[in-house]
Amino acid sequence: MARGSTRPTSRDVAQAAGVSQAAVSLVLGDKWRGRVSEATAQRVREAARDLGYRPNLAARNLRLGRTRTVLLVVPALTTEFFAGVYTGATRVAAEHGFGVVLYPSPEGIGPAPDPFASAQAALDGVIASSMAADALTAIRGEALPLVMLDSDPSGSLGAATVNLDIADGVRQAAEHLLSLGHRRFLHLAADVPSWTFEVRARELAARLAEVPGTSVRTARSPISIEGAVTAAETALSQPGPRPTAVICDDDQLAAGTYKAARRLGLRVPDDLSVTGLDDLALATAIDPELTTVRLDAELFGERGMRALLAVLEGREPESGDIPVRLVVRGSTAPPGLP
Amino acid sequence: MARGSTRPTSRDVAQAAGVSQAAVSLVLGDKWRGRVSEATAQRVREAARDLGYRPNLAARNLRLGRTRTVLLVVPALTTEFFAGVYTGATRVAAEHGFGVVLYPSPEGIGPAPDPFASAQAALDGVIASSMAADALTAIRGEALPLVMLDSDPSGSLGAATVNLDIADGVRQAAEHLLSLGHRRFLHLAADVPSWTFEVRARELAARLAEVPGTSVRTARSPISIEGAVTAAETALSQPGPRPTAVICDDDQLAAGTYKAARRLGLRVPDDLSVTGLDDLALATAIDPELTTVRLDAELFGERGMRALLAVLEGREPESGDIPVRLVVRGSTAPPGLP
DNA sequence: CGCCCTAGGTTTTACGTATAACGTCGAGTT
DNA sequence: AACTCGACGTTATACGTAAAACCTAGGGCG
Numbered sequence: 001m002a003r004g005s006t007r008p009t010s011r012d013v014a015q016a017a018g019v020s021q022a023a024v025s026l027v028l029g030d031k032w033r034g035r036v037s038e039a040t041a042q043r044v045r046e047a048a049r050d051l052g053y054r055p056n057l058a059a060r061n062l063r064l065g066r067t068r069t070v071l072l073v074v075p076a077l078t079t080e081f082f083a084g085v086y087t088g089a090t091r092v093a094a095e096h097g098f099g100v101v102l103y104p105s106p107e108g109i110g111p112a113p114d115p116f117a118s119a120q121a122a123l124d125g126v127i128a129s130s131m132a133a134d135a136l137t138a139i140r141g142e143a144l145p146l147v148m149l150d151s152d153p154s155g156s157l158g159a160a161t162v163n164l165d166i167a168d169g170v171r172q173a174a175e176h177l178l179s180l181g182h183r184r185f186l187h188l189a190a191d192v193p194s195w196t197f198e199v200r201a202r203e204l205a206a207r208l209a210e211v212p213g214t215s216v217r218t219a220r221s222p223i224s225i226e227g228a229v230t231a232a233e234t235a236l237s238q239p240g241p242r243p244t245a246v247i248c249d250d251d252q253l254a255a256g257t258y259k260a261a262r263r264l265g266l267r268v269p270d271d272l273s274v275t276g277l278d279d280l281a282l283a284t285a286i287d288p289e290l291t292t293v294r295l296d297a298e299l300f301g302e303r304g305m306r307a308l309l310a311v312l313e314g315r316e317p318e319s320g321d322i323p324v325r326l327v328v329r330g331s332t333a334p335p336g337l338p
Numbered sequence: 339m340a341r342g343s344t345r346p347t348s349r350d351v352a353q354a355a356g357v358s359q360a361a362v363s364l365v366l367g368d369k370w371r372g373r374v375s376e377a378t379a380q381r382v383r384e385a386a387r388d389l390g391y392r393p394n395l396a397a398r399n400l401r402l403g404r405t406r407t408v409l410l411v412v413p414a415l416t417t418e419f420f421a422g423v424y425t426g427a428t429r430v431a432a433e434h435g436f437g438v439v440l441y442p443s444p445e446g447i448g449p450a451p452d453p454f455a456s457a458q459a460a461l462d463g464v465i466a467s468s469m470a471a472d473a474l475t476a477i478r479g480e481a482l483p484l485v486m487l488d489s490d491p492s493g494s495l496g497a498a499t500v501n502l503d504i505a506d507g508v509r510q511a512a513e514h515l516l517s518l519g520h521r522r523f524l525h526l527a528a529d530v531p532s533w534t535f536e537v538r539a540r541e542l543a544a545r546l547a548e549v550p551g552t553s554v555r556t557a558r559s560p561i562s563i564e565g566a567v568t569a570a571e572t573a574l575s576q577p578g579p580r581p582t583a584v585i586c587d588d589d590q591l592a593a594g595t596y597k598a599a600r601r602l603g604l605r606v607p608d609d610l611s612v613t614g615l616d617d618l619a620l621a622t623a624i625d626p627e628l629t630t631v632r633l634d635a636e637l638f639g640e641r642g643m644r645a646l647l648a649v650l651e652g653r654e655p656e657s658g659d660i661p662v663r664l665v666v667r668g669s670t671a672p673p674g675l676p
Numbered sequence: 677c678g679c680c681c682t683a684g685g686t687t688t689t690a691c692g693t694a695t696a697a698c699g700t701c702g703a704g705t706t
Numbered sequence: 707a708a709c710t711c712g713a714c715g716t717t718a719t720a721c722g723t724a725a726a727a728c729c730t731a732g733g734g735c736g
Contacts (some may be wrong), residue, residue, distance in 0.1 A: 009692055020716050025694055037714065058405065058461040059692035061396035062721050069459065076425070078619075080416055087414070087442065104425065119419055121407065121437065122395040141390075153561045222557075226624050255623040262625065281416075285563050285593040285624055287600065290424065347722055363724055375684065397722035400691050646692050679735085688730070698717070705710075 008051040017047035020136060024048070028055070061122060069099045069121045072301075073128035073135050076104050078224075079252065081278055082129070084297025085171070085304070092305040098124075105132035114138055125312055127302065129305045131194045132249060147308045150196040150298065160311055162303045165321035166196055166277075169201040169293035170247075172326040173275045176291070177245045180334045182273060183214050186235055186243040188228065188253045191220040195209075198199070200249050200277070217243060221253055228256020229263075236264055236272075244335035251276035251283050254290050269333035279327060288330030295324055308335070346389040349353065355385035362386070365430070366393070378457050407437045407459045408646060410639075411473050414442050416562075417590065419616055420467070422635025423487070423642070427465060431642040435566060436462075438643075443470035445618030457675035463650055469532045485646045485655070488534040500642045503659035504534055504615075508541040508585075509629035510664040511613045512631070515583045518672045520611060521552045524573055524581035526566065526591045529558040538587050538615070555581060559591055566594020567601075573604055574610075577589055582611060583675035589614035589621050592628050607671035617665060632663055648653045 006152060010028070014021040026032040027044040036044075047053075061067045072089055073081040082104075090100045095285040101123070103115040103234050115135050128136060130151035146159040153161045166220065177185070190197045202219070208214045208322070217238070221231035228248070236242060248254040254276035258268055266272045269289060276283055276292035292306055299322060307317035348366070352359040355607040364370040365382040374382075381610060383392075383609070399405045410427055420442075428438045441453040452471050454461070464482050466474060468489035477484065484497045491499045515523070525542055527537045539556070546552045554575070559569035566586070574580060586592040592614035596606055602612045606626060614621055614630035621628040639662060645655035 010694095011692080021693085022695075022716065022718095023714090025692095026715095029694070031695085034712085035714065040714080054454070056400070056692050058396050058399035060694080062394070062400050062723090063695085064693090065721070067396065076421075078418055078421065080418075081444075082418065083414075083421065086440075089444070099439070101437070101459070102424075104421075104428070116392070121439070179683045214708090225619055252619070258625070259623075281563055281590070282620060282623055285597075285620055287596070287625065348724095349722080359723080360686065360688090360725075361684090363722095364685095367724070367726085370684095372682085377685080394722050397691090398724080400693090400721090401725085402725045493688065637705070677736105681734085682732095684731095685729085687726105689726080691723090693721090694719100695716105696719085699715085701713090703711090703713105706708090706732100 007056070008020060008053045008090065009056065010053070013044065013048045013051055013053050013232075014097040016051060017043045019044060033142050062151065067122045068097055069101055069123055070125045070127060070305075071101050071103055071115060071121075071123050072304075073103045073105060073115055073126060073132045074130060075131040079278070079280055079282075081214055081280065081295070081297045085301035086130075088298035088301025088303075089293055089305040090301075091298075092302045092309070096309055098305075098309075100226045103132075103135065105135045116142065117121065125308045130196060145173050145308065145311045147304055147311065149304050150194070152195040154316075160307050160317045162300070162307050162317070163302060163321045164196075164295055165324055166199045167203040168321075169277060169295070169324040171207055172324075173247055173277070173291075174204055174207045174328055175291055176328065177212060177247070177273060177275065177332065180245075180273065180332060182245040182335050183211075184245070184263060185216040186232075186241045186246045187216055187218045188232055188235070188246055188248040189218055189220050190223050190249040190253065191227075192299060197249055204247060208335060220255070221263060223252055225252050225259070229259045232257040233262035233263055236260060236266070244271075245332070246274045248274065248276050251278040251280045251290060251292055252269070254287055254292065255282055258286055269331050271336060273335070274325075275330040277330060283327075291332040292327055293324050293331045294327050295321065346391045347394065347395075347660055348391070351382065351386045351389055353393050354389060354495065355381045357382060373472075385421075385651050395577065404462050405460045405591060406435055406440055407461055408463045408465060408643070409441055409459075409461050411441045411443060411453055411464060411470045411477065413467060413469040413610075417616070417618055417620075419618065419633070419635045423639035426636035426639025427643040428639075429636075430640045430647070433468075434647055436647075437641075441470075441473065443466050443473045454480065459536050463646045465646055468534060469530060481596040483646065483649045485642055485649065487573070487642050488532070488623075490533040493533075498645050498655045500638070500645050500655070501659045502633055502638060503662055504537045505541040506616060506659075506660040507633070507664065508538050510662075511585055511615070511629075512542055512545045513589060513629055514664055514666065515585070515611060515613065516549060516552075518670060520673050521549075521581040522579055522581045522583070523552065523554040524570075524584045524593070525554055525556045525569055526573070526584055526586040526595060527556055527558050528587040528591065529565075530561060531555045535587055561588060561590055563590050563597070566599045568597040570598035571601055574598060574604070584607075584610060584612045586612065586614050589616040589618045589630055591630060592630065593620055593624055596624055605654045607669050610673060611670040611673070613664075613670060622664075622667070629670040630665055631662050634660065 010024045011021045014024045026039045093100045127147045148161045219229045219231045219235035249269045276290045279294035310317040347364045349359045352362045365379045429439045465485045467487045486499045557569045557573035559566045614628045617632035648655040
């Protein structure tokens with residue numbers, strides 16, 4: 001029995017089982033085949049259970065020189081999207097005996113924060129969203145195995161990337177609206193410098209350029225419902241023929257667009273079609289339910305974690321973007337008469 | 339210089355600065371007053387900077403027997419509420435050199451999961467929401483310093499508790515609706531066994547019992563918009579006089595109630611007043627904007643972390659519930675004529 | 677002069693684990 | 707009979723850090 005109230009160590013277990021500490025380590029580490037008899041192994045396991053032994057992670061990490069812990073760097077957790085990414089990553093991590101520590105990049109602008117000071121754990125690797133740009137420089141400096149989420153594959157300097165096929169999602173949304181007959185668009189874009197938003201703009205412009213007679217305005221908004229209300233209201237009040245469809249960079253912007261439309265006396269979808277991107281719970285909470293591009297956040301997190309595990313084991317990460325798909329609901333309809 | 343590609347250790351720094359490893363530890367640990375000359379300390383700091391030295395956390399944790407890491411146990415992160423709690427806790431933790439590891443209790447029912455297997459880090463303490471009930475037994479077994487969030491103060495067996503003043507919030511909502519003239523209520527309750535929801539039911543019943551001529555139905559729903567739609571639709575379709583006001587245990591349930599009302603052809607607030615609880619972003623995204631009880635999630639997390647730090651330092655945690663307040667918006671109005 | 681004290685360090689140790697290197701003993705081989 | 711070899715362990719060591727215990731030289735003091 002351990003003296004006093006300190007947690008039992010492997011040495012305590014050894015003493016209880018009448019063996020050496022090394023034998024305990026072998027048995028509990030499942031490395032005892034041909035080194036320890038079945039009977040002894042059983043005694044050790046029982047002693048460990050009786051004492052409530054748990055290995056000291058700090059000691060193990062020090063000995064092994066790795067921690068089986070990875071850092072997940074995300075922008076602030078204001079929506080369930082990154083919560084989903086975290087959930088997916090954690091699930092895969094747990095299957096491989098890994099833990100995940102979160103580093104939500106502070107939203108406000110300030111002194112560049114240090115993800116590694118915040119994460120007390122020593123780390124084996126990092127998964128980082130390209131949206132958490134301010135934290136990236138510090139990460140690069142550490143030379144840790146790195147997987148980037150939604151980042152420019154050609155600009156990632158060798159880091160593995162795992163991406164959603166956002167370009168295809170934007171194409172599907174554009175196609176849907178075009179086939180309904182829309183020709184005048186507003187692109188409500190996120191005012192955040194990240195590859196994933198650049199893709200949206202580029203792809204939309206490319207697709208619409210192929211269709212004669214289309215026009216597209218662009219408005220920028222911070223990623224929040226309230227911010228989007230102002231941006232959308234301003235953009236929709238501009239002189240000239242009003243857009244009949246608004247393509248939003250994410251669902252929150254779409255929700256803001258609903259509110260702007262109400263203020264302007266426009267009905268969705270009769271006067272204005274709106275599409276989003278993410279498919280948050282929000283998308284079906286608002287009325288009418290939002291036509292949006294569904295992103296599988298958990299799968300995204302899983303793929304990110306799998307890629308990092310591959311890197312850590314020296315394997316080649318799985319390649320190929322994660323497919324997305326448009327979910328058509330009540331916020332899109334043919335345009336009214338001009 | 340460190341050989342090969344391994345990270346530099348304090349010994350490498352010592353060699354570079356021409357001192358012993360102990361001197362490095364003293365200087366970098368800020369314990370050198372009167373033990374090392376200012377000039378030497380300066381040399382050590384420069385060497386550390388030049389080599390990009392970072393202390394090995396595993397070694398430090400092993401040596402010190404503590405990790406400056408705490409576990410935050412929450413129900414699944416499906417809304418921004420617990421993201422806020424996490425943010426607040428992390429902020430305070432960082433100010434004190436602590437890290438926070440998250441353990442989101444899996445939603446599905448299954449084999450009782452082990453928070454400590456998931457959290458690779460060794461832990462100094464735990465903050466746990468009473469909503470993550472399934473994880474609590476494992477936590478108790480570890481005999482770690484523990485702070486409970488929104489938990490029965492009399493039933494916590496000595497663990498410190500930090501609570502929101504939910505009872506007062508419910509009272510404010512009830513008062514508001516009573517003063518508008520409502521007498522027939524529906525309480526849409528969360529179908530989750532947790533003290534925080536018991537309080538809502540108890541307080542509402544207590545307040546309404548004081549007002550003659552009031553009646554209250556109760557319906558139970560899982561905490562999700564979709565679940566609430568069904569529950570609310572069923573409850574509002576019961577025979578007998580229809581409730582004129584619905585008090586919901588949280589904002590998601592309120593959003594579901596909006597959808598149920600639409601299906602039944604009821605307008606909010608003209609035919610049905612609705613109140614929520616949380617004040618999520620969702621509350622202002624839906625139309626009309628939701629009258630709800632605002633909970634300060636970040637402050638909640640901050641107070642939780644402060645309480646745990648107090649426990650760790652043998653101090654008495656700050657007491658007193660965190661105040662909440664009703665935010666009146668467009669979802670409540672006087673009842674129409676019967 | 678002998679002594680202690682202080683500044684400015686160094687040497688040593690312990691934290692708990694995983695594992696490489698090293699015994700030991702009996703049975704089987706030659 | 708000497709040797710080998712496998713089964714079953716044990717002993718010893720290293721991981722990187724913090725800090726207790728120890729050392730040394732010079733100056734002040736009685």
